[in-house]
Amino acid sequence: MANLRIEHLNKRYGATKVLNDINLNIEDGEFVVLVGPSGCGKSTLLRMIAGLDGASGGDIHIAGKLVNALAPAERGIAMVFQSYALYPHMNVRKNMTFGLKFTGVPPTERERRVAEAARMLRLEELLDRYPRDLSGGQRQRVAIGRAIVREPAVFLFDEPLSNLDAALRVSTRVEIANLHRMLKSTIVYVTHDQVEAMTLADRIVVMNRGCIEQVGRPLDLYYAPANLFVAGFIGSPAMNFFEAKVERVESGCARVAGAGFRSFELSAPSLEVGDLLTVGVRPEHLGRGADGPFAVEGVVELVERLGESSFAYLRRADNRLFVAEVRGRQTPTPGERATLVAGARDVHVFDASGLRVSTQNEA
Amino acid sequence: MPEPVSNIISQMPRLRLAALLLFFLGPALAVYSLFSIYPLVATMALSTYTSDPSGARHFIGIANFQALLGDALWSKPFWNAFRNNLIFFAVHMCVQNPIGIALAGLLSLPGLRLKGFYRTVMFLPTMLSVVIVGFSWNLILSPLWGVAAGALKTVCLGSLFAPWLGLESSALVTLSLISVWQFVGIPMMLIYAALLNIPDELIDAARVDGLGHFRIFLHIKLPLVLPTISLVSILTFVANFNAFDLIYSVKGALAGPNFATDILGTFFYRTFFGNQLQLGNPTMGAAVATIMFFIILVGLCLYLVLVQRRIRRYAF
Amino acid sequence: MSGKQRARSFSVHLILIAYSLLAVGPILLVVMNSFKMRSAIFGAPLAPPDATTFSLIGYQKVFRTAHILTYYSNSLIVTLVSMALVLLFGAMAAWALTEYRFRGSTALALFLSIGIMVPIRLGSVAILNMMRSAGLNDTLTALILVYVAQGLPMSIFILSEFIQQIPKDLRDAARCDGVPEIRIFFEVVAPLLRPAIATVAVFTIVPIWNDLWFPLILTSSDTTHTVTLGVQQFLGQYITDWNSVLAALSMAILPVVVIYVILSRQLIAGLTSGAVK
Numbered sequence: 001m002a003n004l005r006i007e008h009l010n011k012r013y014g015a016t017k018v019l020n021d022i023n024l025n026i027e028d029g030e031f032v033v034l035v036g037p038s039g040c041g042k043s044t045l046l047r048m049i050a051g052l053d054g055a056s057g058g059d060i061h062i063a064g065k066l067v068n069a070l071a072p073a074e075r076g077i078a079m080v081f082q083s084y085a086l087y088p089h090m091n092v093r094k095n096m097t098f099g100l101k102f103t104g105v106p107p108t109e110r111e112r113r114v115a116e117a118a119r120m121l122r123l124e125e126l127l128d129r130y131p132r133d134l135s136g137g138q139r140q141r142v143a144i145g146r147a148i149v150r151e152p153a154v155f156l157f158d159e160p161l162s163n164l165d166a167a168l169r170v171s172t173r174v175e176i177a178n179l180h181r182m183l184k185s186t187i188v189y190v191t192h193d194q195v196e197a198m199t200l201a202d203r204i205v206v207m208n209r210g211c212i213e214q215v216g217r218p219l220d221l222y223y224a225p226a227n228l229f230v231a232g233f234i235g236s237p238a239m240n241f242f243e244a245k246v247e248r249v250e251s252g253c254a255r256v257a258g259a260g261f262r263s264f265e266l267s268a269p270s271l272e273v274g275d276l277l278t279v280g281v282r283p284e285h286l287g288r289g290a291d292g293p294f295a296v297e298g299v300v301e302l303v304e305r306l307g308e309s310s311f312a313y314l315r316r317a318d319n320r321l322f323v324a325e326v327r328g329r330q331t332p333t334p335g336e337r338a339t340l341v342a343g344a345r346d347v348h349v350f351d352a353s354g355l356r357v358s359t360q361n362e363a
Numbered sequence: 364m365p366e367p368v369s370n371i372i373s374q375m376p377r378l379r380l381a382a383l384l385l386f387f388l389g390p391a392l393a394v395y396s397l398f399s400i401y402p403l404v405a406t407m408a409l410s411t412y413t414s415d416p417s418g419a420r421h422f423i424g425i426a427n428f429q430a431l432l433g434d435a436l437w438s439k440p441f442w443n444a445f446r447n448n449l450i451f452f453a454v455h456m457c458v459q460n461p462i463g464i465a466l467a468g469l470l471s472l473p474g475l476r477l478k479g480f481y482r483t484v485m486f487l488p489t490m491l492s493v494v495i496v497g498f499s500w501n502l503i504l505s506p507l508w509g510v511a512a513g514a515l516k517t518v519c520l521g522s523l524f525a526p527w528l529g530l531e532s533s534a535l536v537t538l539s540l541i542s543v544w545q546f547v548g549i550p551m552m553l554i555y556a557a558l559l560n561i562p563d564e565l566i567d568a569a570r571v572d573g574l575g576h577f578r579i580f581l582h583i584k585l586p587l588v589l590p591t592i593s594l595v596s597i598l599t600f601v602a603n604f605n606a607f608d609l610i611y612s613v614k615g616a617l618a619g620p621n622f623a624t625d626i627l628g629t630f631f632y633r634t635f636f637g638n639q640l641q642l643g644n645p646t647m648g649a650a651v652a653t654i655m656f657f658i659i660l661v662g663l664c665l666y667l668v669l670v671q672r673r674i675r676r677y678a679f
Numbered sequence: 680m681s682g683k684q685r686a687r688s689f690s691v692h693l694i695l696i697a698y699s700l701l702a703v704g705p706i707l708l709v710v711m712n713s714f715k716m717r718s719a720i721f722g723a724p725l726a727p728p729d730a731t732t733f734s735l736i737g738y739q740k741v742f743r744t745a746h747i748l749t750y751y752s753n754s755l756i757v758t759l760v761s762m763a764l765v766l767l768f769g770a771m772a773a774w775a776l777t778e779y780r781f782r783g784s785t786a787l788a789l790f791l792s793i794g795i796m797v798p799i800r801l802g803s804v805a806i807l808n809m810m811r812s813a814g815l816n817d818t819l820t821a822l823i824l825v826y827v828a829q830g831l832p833m834s835i836f837i838l839s840e841f842i843q844q845i846p847k848d849l850r851d852a853a854r855c856d857g858v859p860e861i862r863i864f865f866e867v868v869a870p871l872l873r874p875a876i877a878t879v880a881v882f883t884i885v886p887i888w889n890d891l892w893f894p895l896i897l898t899s900s901d902t903t904h905t906v907t908l909g910v911q912q913f914l915g916q917y918i919t920d921w922n923s924v925l926a927a928l929s930m931a932i933l934p935v936v937v938i939y940v941i942l943s944r945q946l947i948a949g950l951t952s953g954a955v956k
Contacts, residue, residue, distance in 0.1 A: 099857055490936075503705055
């Protein structure tokens, strides 16, 4: 068990910057999820922590030890690969013990660890089988078992659920969460699925184009995204954005106006007249009967019915679409004109550079 | 962004990487350099020498090549062998490859039964030694045995029979056809494999568009396997300009009748080792080998520049 | 199936059967007649041997006058040893070339590709000189060395394609497991290359077994002849003895045919595996 510290980490392939000055502190026993769109550098970061990819600059410390120059096996990590990477010509037991042979673990100890991991992951029946005879979920568990027997300081997961079908993904997700509770180990987990990120993580690291956009607890990211990217990335369907402008400022209170929504007051001392803003509201926070400063009017164009709720796509006065989630049995009908309102806490405001504007409304 | 090779290597100490490379590459490179590349280079070097009766060697520059290409004593058999080789190649290109393509096309028809059986049987001659094939055909076409004549007679074409292998006018083409018979399996298999690689959905799409099997083959499959066909052509070229075994085993080193079947391979052998009519001349042999090397090189370059670069490859 | 489809399927089979007959007919003819008496060979060449025409006289003669068993064992030794070395050295080199990036790796790949396209036969003059001065002429070792050099480039090319198909994660997993590089090759990668053996075999074993050129120039005594050369020489000597000639030909054909028929599925799978595009 150990903490992980990453300082000024850079990675370039030729002229392309893949990772740009990454700084990250992960506490002992913490479950950290790296999330971001494909190509954002999250897998590269994980592989660099593992030692599979070299850094172009910066340091990685595992358990207080600088590991830049160490081979993967010497770093005290274990990795679970997206494709599981089980050795096809070795049975489950051999797959789990193969690596231990080379790190000087005596045979009796190997057996003990395999037995324990097998019990934990319900693999006892499968120990003599070959990977080709296992289902996707079983292979996944073997891959995790192979990581556990190494008793690593840090577990690294590279999109481990992406090859499973939807139902299995949910149950395996629960298993991984349980496993973390039992082992209390440090885990770095890469995914592009925000549901996995939200459900599993102690903290989420949102990455984009080789940079960290925000680090925080799942609900912090949801309720207080630090910038436009995080606001748009976390949450499904994505947050609605409205372009806006500060019309007037009076004693720390700004009047914000824009096309398509009613102008409203915002107590944000930092704003000045003429500032360009983006106002963001999540579809699930727009309601018909609600009470709040933000109100937008539109004509329902399309309705997606999910069962417990529906997504209504509405066209605003400036001819753009926005989405609102409507709960309950009654669904809007296309052609219907509606005014939707959001509470002060649920209105996010971002400045021209995309950063969150802190407002008194949140308090 | 995936890297083609493992990045871990870039972190490895230089010396360790060098040791690893030596371990993995050393044996292959040693054997290959010593017994393949070095002999080629040494042969080229040798082609610029001549030996006097005492066995001593003297550097003579390009005199061997001048003799080969200009001096009637050498150039007549050389150009004869070259021309014959071109005919040998032309027959392969015009007969072997079309038949190979056609057979591959038939074999890849969807739902064809006995596919495996046909494949196995048709590839069988390719597995046999050229020597055995040549000699067997020699017997079959021999007027002494009369099998070929008899076979023709049963289909009322008896008058067409002639001792093809013995006649100056037909010996070379007959030998070429024997070689085609043997090696048709190679284009067939390579093109068949390429045809199998075409996704079924593409063929289904064409069928939905109303194309018949033949049109699908002509308009969809054939253009897609064009890279393989051009590869087969260059393989044929290299093999043909390097052929020897068949002529030697059927006709001997003298490639009769009257050198009518002499190709570069047999000419090289005769020059190098000698025969009933002349003494072996290793340096001149080396010169012949060098010219063969350049012929193959020119062919490869033409292929790379003219064909390979213009052919569009499709990713499925 | 409609009538038109049936007719088309029938004509396709007709063409394929006709070509199959053309392909095996000559081989069948030779083998069949090798079991007949001389008079029957000429009297009814297309008839299979029956009780009255059956004879093994040709085979008896071949066994008496040619060292056919020596030829077989020479061919076997040369082919199998060459094949083993080509596979081992080829796989090792292919691994280094695909897995490790180092300066000159592209140049090295290019250097190796010379051997795929330029026949080693053209270096024969120098090879013979080398073998003579090394005291290796007229030995099987000389043949093996040449065949290994000849087979390596193609096998490296084929094996590289196979190695690239092995998931990269697998090697990374082994590295995370602390497996030393050399053992990653021998214990993780090499066992997974088994399917490649068939493909490499088609491209190395067959040309080696069938080669006439190098045995002809590198071996001179009966004890080092391979089957191909031995039979070729025998045929030259006994050209008028049809029984012996047909028997010798059949003896060269039959083992290849038997092995081919047994392994044809793997061989053809190897050939069509897409490794050669």
